[in-house]
Amino acid sequence: MTNKNALFDAFKQTKYQVAGHGPRNIQVLKDALENVDGEQESDMYGNGKIIEDFQDKIANYLGKESTVFFPSGTMAQQIALRIWCDDKGIKKVAYHPLCHMEIHEQDGLKKLHHIEPVLLADKDSVIRLEDVVNMESDVACILLELPQREIGGQLPDYQTLERISAYCRNNGIKIHLDGARLFEILPYYQKSAAEVCELFDSVYISIYKGIGGIAGAILAGEKDFTEKSKVWKRRHGGDLISFYPYIVSADYYFDQHADKMNQYYEEAKELAAFFNECGSVSTKPNIPVSNMFHVHFDMAKEDVVPVLLSVYKETGVGLAGNLQETSDKKCYFEISIGNKYSTIPKETLRKVFQMLDEKVK
DSSP states (O other): OOOTTHHHHHHHHSSEESSBSSOOSTHHHHHHHTTSOTTOOOOBTTBSHHHHHHHHHHHHHHTOSEEEEESOHHHHHHHHHHHHHHHHTOOEEEEOTTOHHHHSSTTHHHHHHOOEEEEOSOTTSOOOHHHHHTOSSOOSEEEEESSBGGGTSBOOOHHHHHHHHHHHHHTTOEEEEEETTHHHHHHHHTOOHHHHHTTOSEEEEESSSSSOOSSOEEEEEOHHHHHHHHHHHHHTTOOOSOOHHHHHHHHHHHHHHGGGHHHHHHHHHHHHHHHHTSTTEEEESSSOSSSEEEEEESSOHHHHHHHHHHHHHHHOEEOOSOOEEEETTEEEEEEEBOTTGGGSOHHHHHHHHHHHHHHHO
16 A cells, blocks of 8 residues: 555655745745845834835735735735725625635634625636626625636636626725735736736735745735734734744745746646646646646546656656545646746656656556
């Protein structure tokens, strides 16, 4: 019987990995700090030049009046929706059935803030304008996640976003962007971050996903909104005495990676095409709309693991460290392209997928 950690262990030992920027080790912070003046003052409870300069920089990039740095996106987004519910006097918000708040946060929005979710759209599709128009409940806010991670990173077309935004504003509904992967979708939409964010009243972005920082999140909006969010951050225990390790790394890796999103997007499309040439393997979406997508096998997990172990051993290329079962006969994994993909020689990649095709048959 295969060790349950065998795939992860083998993946870590490969010379190349197709996803990500590299291992999340202490070197990530050391690289960010290498050229920082050791006498530079830290921030204190969210104040100070080091944090304020970064917040202003991101506010300008997003085209928003103000931003606040948070230790986590979970905290930032719950607070954003709480503010909109309090302002509106309605304790209901609408979002996708596979929204992060619904499936990954232990009902935090309900338990901590007593906010009731209204689920929009089928779980296997993105939210459409008709889903919003046909809501049966009054809500304070609608949350859109771009891209919709749990269904392979799918996106609505840009015209749909514009129409949903217009409908919400015409009907007094706030609209919030779960933009954990906002940077990654800009090449597909061919829009700037500011153009996308203009459609939303509040915006959350992740610092550690495509950007590759250590941890943290940004919440953006008008000044009145962000000032309220600071009060709630203190109430949540999120006002740490200093954030400077997160801020320094966030600033450093933003400059390193923000302009490479088009490269990652093009490489994701190339990699997905390799997978789709293999029998019993397909990607969702078939053609990625960002740097991330899901790889599905029409095979049982227990049959896929030895195939991948063999490929890793013979080629030195790691495709995934774990597999998720969707049924007894199907499984999948997620890929997000970063700096690592471009280091793999193309002839090595072709060998990987020729071998994968042969073995899954």
